[in-house]
Amino acid sequence: MSENPLRVGLVEERIPEPCTVVIFGASGDLTKRKLVPALYSLARERLVPPGLTVLGFARRPIGDDGFRAAMREGVEKFARRRPVAGDEALWASFAQGIFYHQGTFDDPESYRALAARLAEIDAARGVPGNRVFYLSTPPGDFPVILRNLGAAGLVVRGGAGTRPFTRIIVEKPFGTDLESARVLNRQVLEVADERQIYRIDHYLGKETVQNLMAFRFANAIFEPLWNNRFVDHVQITGAEAIGIEGRGDYFESAGILRDMVQNHLMQIVSLTAMETPVTMGANDLRDEKVKVVKALRVMDDAALERDVVRGQYTAGSVGGKALGGYRNEPKVAPDSKTETYVALKFWIDSWRWAGVPFYLRSAKAMPKKVTEVALVFKEAPLRLFGAAAAAVGSRANVLAIRIQPDEGISLNFGSKLPGPTTAIHPVNMEFRYGTSFGTEPPEAYERLLLDCMLGDASLFTRGDEVEASWTWISKIHQRWRAAGTDVARYEAGTWGPAEAEALLLRDGRSWRRP
Amino acid sequence: MSGADALVEHFTHGEAIGVDVAAIERDLAALWRESASGERGVTRACLWNLVLHARGEAELAVGKGLVDAIAAAVPARSLVLDMRAEAAERDLEAWISANCQVAPGGGKLLCSEEITIAARAGGRARVPALVRALLVPDVPTAALWLGPAPGVDDARALAALTEVAQRLVIDSDDAAAPAGGRPLGWRAGSWRTLLGAAGLLQVTDLGWLRLSAFRVLLASCFDPPVGPEGLLRVKRAAVVVSPRGVATGELLLGWLATRLGWGEARRAGPDEVAASAEAPAGAGAGRREWRARRAAGEVELGLEVRDVAAGRDGIWEIVIECDQGPTCRVVDVEGEAAGTVRIEMDGLPTRVVMCEPRPDAELLVAALGARGLDPLYVQAMARAAELEA
Ligand SMILES: NC(=O)c1ccc[n+]([C@@H]2O[C@H](COP(=O)([O-])OP(=O)(O)OC[C@H]3O[C@@H](n4cnc5c(N)ncnc54)[C@H](OP(=O)(O)O)[C@@H]3O)[C@@H](O)[C@H]2O)c1
Numbered sequence: 001m002s003e004n005p006l007r008v009g010l011v012e013e014r015i016p017e018p019c020t021v022v023i024f025g026a027s028g029d030l031t032k033r034k035l036v037p038a039l040y041s042l043a044r045e046r047l048v049p050p051g052l053t054v055l056g057f058a059r060r061p062i063g064d065d066g067f068r069a070a071m072r073e074g075v076e077k078f079a080r081r082r083p084v085a086g087d088e089a090l091w092a093s094f095a096q097g098i099f100y101h102q103g104t105f106d107d108p109e110s111y112r113a114l115a116a117r118l119a120e121i122d123a124a125r126g127v128p129g130n131r132v133f134y135l136s137t138p139p140g141d142f143p144v145i146l147r148n149l150g151a152a153g154l155v156v157r158g159g160a161g162t163r164p165f166t167r168i169i170v171e172k173p174f175g176t177d178l179e180s181a182r183v184l185n186r187q188v189l190e191v192a193d194e195r196q197i198y199r200i201d202h203y204l205g206k207e208t209v210q211n212l213m214a215f216r217f218a219n220a221i222f223e224p225l226w227n228n229r230f231v232d233h234v235q236i237t238g239a240e241a242i243g244i245e246g247r248g249d250y251f252e253s254a255g256i257l258r259d260m261v262q263n264h265l266m267q268i269v270s271l272t273a274m275e276t277p278v279t280m281g282a283n284d285l286r287d288e289k290v291k292v293v294k295a296l297r298v299m300d301d302a303a304l305e306r307d308v309v310r311g312q313y314t315a316g317s318v319g320g321k322a323l324g325g326y327r328n329e330p331k332v333a334p335d336s337k338t339e340t341y342v343a344l345k346f347w348i349d350s351w352r353w354a355g356v357p358f359y360l361r362s363a364k365a366m367p368k369k370v371t372e373v374a375l376v377f378k379e380a381p382l383r384l385f386g387a388a389a390a391a392v393g394s395r396a397n398v399l400a401i402r403i404q405p406d407e408g409i410s411l412n413f414g415s416k417l418p419g420p421t422t423a424i425h426p427v428n429m430e431f432r433y434g435t436s437f438g439t440e441p442p443e444a445y446e447r448l449l450l451d452c453m454l455g456d457a458s459l460f461t462r463g464d465e466v467e468a469s470w471t472w473i474s475k476i477h478q479r480w481r482a483a484g485t486d487v488a489r490y491e492a493g494t495w496g497p498a499e500a501e502a503l504l505l506r507d508g509r510s511w512r513r514p
Numbered sequence: 515m516s517g518a519d520a521l522v523e524h525f526t527h528g529e530a531i532g533v534d535v536a537a538i539e540r541d542l543a544a545l546w547r548e549s550a551s552g553e554r555g556v557t558r559a560c561l562w563n564l565v566l567h568a569r570g571e572a573e574l575a576v577g578k579g580l581v582d583a584i585a586a587a588v589p590a591r592s593l594v595l596d597m598r599a600e601a602a603e604r605d606l607e608a609w610i611s612a613n614c615q616v617a618p619g620g621g622k623l624l625c626s627e628e629i630t631i632a633a634r635a636g637g638r639a640r641v642p643a644l645v646r647a648l649l650v651p652d653v654p655t656a657a658l659w660l661g662p663a664p665g666v667d668d669a670r671a672l673a674a675l676t677e678v679a680q681r682l683v684i685d686s687d688d689a690a691a692p693a694g695g696r697p698l699g700w701r702a703g704s705w706r707t708l709l710g711a712a713g714l715l716q717v718t719d720l721g722w723l724r725l726s727a728f729r730v731l732l733a734s735c736f737d738p739p740v741g742p743e744g745l746l747r748v749k750r751a752a753v754v755v756s757p758r759g760v761a762t763g764e765l766l767l768g769w770l771a772t773r774l775g776w777g778e779a780r781r782a783g784p785d786e787v788a789a790s791a792e793a794p795a796g797a798g799a800g801r802r803e804w805r806a807r808r809a810a811g812e813v814e815l816g817l818e819v820r821d822v823a824a825g826r827d828g829i830w831e832i833v834i835e836c837d838q839g840p841t842c843r844v845v846d847v848e849g850e851a852a853g854t855v856r857i858e859m860d861g862l863p864t865r866v867v868m869c870e871p872r873p874d875a876e877l878l879v880a881a882l883g884a885r886g887l888d889p890l891y892v893q894a895m896a897r898a899a900e901l902e903a
Contacts, residue, residue, distance in 0.1 A: 002741075002742075003742065004733055004737055004741075004742040004745075005742060005745060005773045005774060006729065006732055006733035006736060006742075006745070006770075006773055007733045007737075008773065008890070009888065009889075009890040010726065010729055010730055010733060011726070011885070015734070015737055017737075017738045018738060018739060044868050045868075046727075046730050046734065046867055046868075049734070049737055049738070050734065050857075050863075050865045050867075051739065051862075087854075087868065089847070089854055089866035090854065090867065090868055092866070093865045093866050093867070096863070126739045126861075126862060127739075128738065128739055
């Protein structure tokens with residue numbers, strides 16, 4: 001008997017085998033805010049095995065107890081399922097499985113000691129050698145950690161069926177351009193197989209991003225409309241209300257195109273535009289996603305000039321609070337050309353999307369935080385109801401999928417107003433995903449950590465996918481560098497520069513007000 | 515605010531408005547039309563027709579409470595049937611009300627409708643036809659049987675419900691409510707009646723949904739590193755329950771029997787029950803023992819009722835003992851915060867896990883979702899019926 005017959009039919013039918021999650025950079029922000037709180041919430045909901053063990057690796061000498069105390073604080077502040085009075089026994093049970101290992105990333109001796117420590121902990125906790133190495137460090141440290149893990153014999157090569165398993169989670173950013181992404185992919189593959197690598201894009205862990213697939217592929221009525229026969233154009237918005245919040249040094253070298261578009265919004269483009277996968281298995285799903293990225297029409301100079309708008313916010317106000325201009329942020333050059341706004345018009349050269357423009361915008365310092373995809377359908381072929389019919393609003397049907405906040409789906413259609421005229425009025429049919437009770441959806445990191453422990457890479461980015469998207473994005477960066485032109489300006493708290501409005505107006509369209 | 519406006523305001527805030535029984539649908543439509551203020555309109559959504567069957571004030575109150583509590587999660591048209599044998603001046607009366615969520619931007623959204631029909635004495639015979647007329651087309655119908663299992667007098671009512679419904683929602687928890695606190699109590703000892711119903715439509719049991727947490731805990735004992743091999747050699751499976759947990763205990767044993775392929779259970783003879791096993795003392799206390807065949811051996815099944823007040827959902831302790839080990843024991847943690855359970859498993863450190871009770875409304879939402887359709891439940895119930903006294 002290898003299957004557990006008591007698990008059959010349970011929601012928690014799949015539960016990972018006991019394993020140790022080794023977090024590099026464990027004294028950092030991400031571990032405390034996201035990773036350990038996510039593991040705790042999973043433990044509280046009985047979704048991980050009792051043998052689950054966490055071993056933090058970082059430089060400062062805080063010891064097991066210091067690390068546990070810091071994690072307790074993180075869990076109390078940030079976990080979806082926060083410990084309440086009476087959870088003491090549960091926390092104690094969870095904390096028994098938390099350890100800390102002091103070391104430096106570039107010191108091979110640290111890794112030999114780590115191997116010994118892991119063996120010791122495995123024996124004490126009944127963990128059969130399964131390991132997840134989580135690289136939660138600045139990206140510059142990824143190569144040295146990978147090399148040392150390999151050299152210390154800590155990586156057992158092999159796919160999902162291999163036991164004990166070794167899996168490696170790599171945080172973002174995965175490269176800063178095509179060249180660096182290629183180099184990093186090579187470095188990763190020198191120590192492990194692609195099947196062991198889990199490149200995180202936490203957007204894919206969001207319930208509503210997954211719901212995008214469910215919505216498309218579980219409902220027979222929408223998919224037939226999801227193509228160039230019915231869709232006029234697609235709008236994707238990824239807006240943040242905040243500025244760069246003091247992270248000038250990071251943002252100056254990144255810009256919004258790297259920070260949001262290359263990773264998160266590209267995922268949304270792929271999921272919106274992809275063909276139906278053969279199965280929802282990791283490879284079938286990712287094969288279809290890569291095809292979309294490969295089908296993105298490479299922009300020539302004329303297109304780059306015409307169809308890409310970049311902007312930078314100046315002083316303004318958001319949400320009733322004053323926000324200084326980008327160039328006044330600390331560690332930002334006074335003549336910086338880094339974009340905090342980007343709008344693109346692009347094409348996907350596939351049978352499904354030929355002739356359908358995609359408009360994408362992403363920015364900081366917008367009036368509100370919102371991520372959404374909207375399919376704007378073609379108008380009815382004949383205006384039977386005359387001009388008066390559309391006295392209010394647009395005549396086109398819009399299907400909007402809101403990813404955050406207020407997750408949900410809305411469908412806009414026209415309806416006759418009661419009375420002897422033929423006035424048509426737009427009606428909004430809305431479905432809101434976050435219902436008010438029942439179980440709240442899991443945090444993105446919960447889902448992703450659980451999937452990795454289960455060996456399911458569907459919601460992680462594959463190496464070829466990352467390279468394909470960098471291929472396309474790097475072109476834009478090259479053009480910007482070569483042209484040396486300045487960025488357009490927009491006031492913080494507005495929907496972006498006038499040039500971005502013109503991008504759609506030229507085509508007789510306009511941005512949705514999300 | 516004009517009289518008509520006030521009426522609409524009350525209507526969309528869940529207050530019951532008396533209507534003409536012969537024209538319920540017409541009056542509802544009129545109120546909706548008026549609530550669609552100006553150009554904004556009201557969007558209604560409907561996932562289910564819910565038909566609630568209540569026999570008295572207490573059941574009615576519980577039923578209405580449940581409908582209100584799930585309105586946001588499950589937009590539905592609810593028909594609350596208040597059925598009483600005693601005669602009254604009017605033998606059929608109706609009220610309508612709606613529960614609206616406010617959409618971002620202010621429009622009314624996702625409104626659930628509630629129609630209450632009070633039938634007295636002879637009026638009851640006219641209810642089924644009313645129900646048939648009031649069901650929203652193209653959405654499924656679930657019948658909620660409030661309170662204890664149907665008696666002889668209820669046979670017609672139950673038949674009328676099973677005729678229109680695709681799903682019957684009950685609660686096998688022993689605390690046959692409302693007195694015991696459970697809204698849909700379906701007394702223990704009714705497994706066979708229920709099996710009959712399950713032949714006609716989907717039966718969903720809140721008691722079964724409550725059990726899922728215990729099923730997870732028991733399953734977790736036999737995950738790696740221990741593994742499931744011991745489950746082939748179970749020597750004894752025993753449940754200790756409080757007086758209200760008898761049906762839940764039977765269902766749990768029924769589930770184990772179906773999952774582990776045990777033969778039909780028979781009551782253990784007096785000579786088979788260990789003499790040392792004294793009958794527990796206290797009100798409602800007692801012990802029942804059965805034997806069942808398993809591959810290469812026999813399993814002892816035990817259900818002990820103790821006079822204990824605590825115990826999550828009436829379950830106090832569950833033990834699965836395998837021949838040559840291991841033994842898995844799930845025990846309610848006494849004295850500490852409610853909802854904590856201790857798991858003791860040979861070869862592993864003792865652990866404490868959360869296992870909080872879920873509110874009935876939340877269970878009802880689950881019952882109306884995908885979890886409400888569970889083939890394992892019918893199998894477990896069939897095996898629980900073997901244990902019925
Ligand atoms: N923070 C977030 O919300 C967030 C969100 C998405 C993605 N990310 C990504 O997640 C990763 C980690 O982010 P973070 O904010 O947690 O980083 P962080 O706060 O800067 O933490 C860096 C960690 O690395 C350790 N470290 C640095 N150099 C080391 C060395 N030579 N030897 C050993 N340890 C060393 C530090 O340990 P000591 O302090 O003990 O030296 C610290 O624990 C980054 O790749 C980031 O891009 C973060």
